[in-house]
Amino acid sequence: MPQRIGKIAHFFVVIAFIGGLGVSAPVNPAYGAGADAQSAPDYRLPPLPAPAGSQAASQGDAAGQGAANASQTSADATRQSSGSSAANGAAGGLPMDFPPPVISVAPQDSASGQDANDPSAQANPIRDETISVATMGQPNGLTLSGGQLQSGVVFTLPQDQVATTARLFLALKVSPELAARDTSLHLMLNGQDLGNVSLNQANAVDNVYQLDIPATMVVGNNNLSFSVNDENTLQCDRSQSDKYWVTILPNSHIQLSSQILDIGRDLSHFPRPFFDPLSMQSPTVSFVFGQTVKPETVTAAAMLASYFGLLSNYRNVNFPVHLNELPAQNGILFGAPGEKIGDITLPAATGPTLQMIDNPLNPVYKLLLVVGRNSEELRQAAYRAISSPLPSRQDTVQVTNQGIPLRQPL
Numbered sequence: 001m002p003q004r005i006g007k008i009a010h011f012f013v014v015i016a017f018i019g020g021l022g023v024s025a026p027v028n029p030a031y032g033a034g035a036d037a038q039s040a041p042d043y044r045l046p047p048l049p050a051p052a053g054s055q056a057a058s059q060g061d062a063a064g065q066g067a068a069n070a071s072q073t074s075a076d077a078t079r080q081s082s083g084s085s086a087a088n089g090a091a092g093g094l095p096m097d098f099p100p101p102v103i104s105v106a107p108q109d110s111a112s113g114q115d116a117n118d119p120s121a122q123a124n125p126i127r128d129e130t131i132s133v134a135t136m137g138q139p140n141g142l143t144l145s146g147g148q149l150q151s152g153v154v155f156t157l158p159q160d161q162v163a164t165t166a167r168l169f170l171a172l173k174v175s176p177e178l179a180a181r182d183t184s185l186h187l188m189l190n191g192q193d194l195g196n197v198s199l200n201q202a203n204a205v206d207n208v209y210q211l212d213i214p215a216t217m218v219v220g221n222n223n224l225s226f227s228v229n230d231e232n233t234l235q236c237d238r239s240q241s242d243k244y245w246v247t248i249l250p251n252s253h254i255q256l257s258s259q260i261l262d263i264g265r266d267l268s269h270f271p272r273p274f275f276d277p278l279s280m281q282s283p284t285v286s287f288v289f290g291q292t293v294k295p296e297t298v299t300a301a302a303m304l305a306s307y308f309g310l311l312s313n314y315r316n317v318n319f320p321v322h323l324n325e326l327p328a329q330n331g332i333l334f335g336a337p338g339e340k341i342g343d344i345t346l347p348a349a350t351g352p353t354l355q356m357i358d359n360p361l362n363p364v365y366k367l368l369l370v371v372g373r374n375s376e377e378l379r380q381a382a383y384r385a386i387s388s389p390l391p392s393r394q395d396t397v398q399v400t401n402q403g404i405p406l407r408q409p410l
Contacts, residue, residue, distance in 0.1 A: 144245060168187075169208055169253050182198075184199055263366075265358065287304075287334070289323055289333075295375070305317075326359060326361055333369050
């Protein structure tokens with residue numbers, strides 16, 4: 001069984017890679033800029049449209065705003081999930097009594113036996129990550145020298161995260177001539193002063209400095225800048241300017257601890273929370289199937305895998321596969337109406353349906369249900385997710401019949 005799951009996961013990685021190469025539709029630069037256009041094999045997947053979440057990608061850079069939006073959208077989605085909302089019935093074409101998924105068993109923590117509905121078990125989880133200067137786009141480090149003695153790097157934080165602690169580990173290499181001047185390196189984050197690091201003779205070899213960063217200074221988009229304090233004097237000394245340099249080595253990094261926010265069940269957030277273009281890490285998208293993996297569910301999953309491959313651009317995408325069990329975090333479920341997957345029974349839909357629900361293992365995380373009675377309906381539901389933005393302030397959409405064009409080789 002593990003070998004079979006591994007083969008399925010590898011298949012989705014290959015499909016995602018092909019999706020990142022063979023793009024025939026216009027691509028939003030925020031997601032797919034720089035992807036090489038190469039010929040794709042003649043398999044029967046539809047052409048990839050422009051990413052559905054491109055407008056959302058530019059929103060919510062400030063962590064505080066993301067938290068406020070998460071609270072509002074969560075409340076809105078909760079009111080609509082019961083199926084009694086008139087807005088849902090009118091805007092989404094849903095029956096007024098559209099059935100929600102059934103969670104048949106209250107999941108428990110396998111280690112402690114604690115009920116997951118216990119508030120103490122639903123605390124917003126903390127995510128630890130390390131973002132190096134190499135990851136920030138400087139694989140060879142950042143050198144300040146000659147007439148350019150100031151520069152910087154950029155790092156980002158996903159919309160559903162708020163930094164709780166941050167620490168900078170700065171690895172430097174300084175030229176002997178610059179070290180002899182007894183000057184210092186000035187650090188700033190988002191225009192705010194972080195402090196100075198001495199570049200004197202004692203520091204003329206590789207050294208690592210640690211600096212705590214106030215977590216409130218870390219937002220969605222961050223600019224970490226460096227400048228030599230004696231910059232004006234050094235630039236005037238042109239005969240010696242090439243001897244003055246300092247290199248921020250590529251292993252310099254920021255260690256972040258962030259709290260995961262509940263962004264609600266609003267479908268318009270898609271592809272968040274499964275993929276966030278602001279994340280500096282390789283994305284992981286869990287695909288969940290019933291006990292038996294059917295060809296029609298694999299076809300729908302392959303469409304989404306190709307889409308995520310397009311969005312990831314230069315990053316790798318991991319697709320863990322779960323059979324009849326829920327992931328601990330976010331995940332996408334594929335199945336038929338009434339099918340039981342883990343502790344969830346899919347809603348008794350009468351056509352292709354997309355629905356966002358809380359993960360019963362931890363409601364901070366979300367599950368996207370891709371539901372259809374047959375192969376065509378599953379493909380319709382998957383294509384709806386990737387072809388255009390999903391409706392706002394809704395957690396469920398019943399997909400109307402639409403033509404899915406065949407993908408053509410470039």
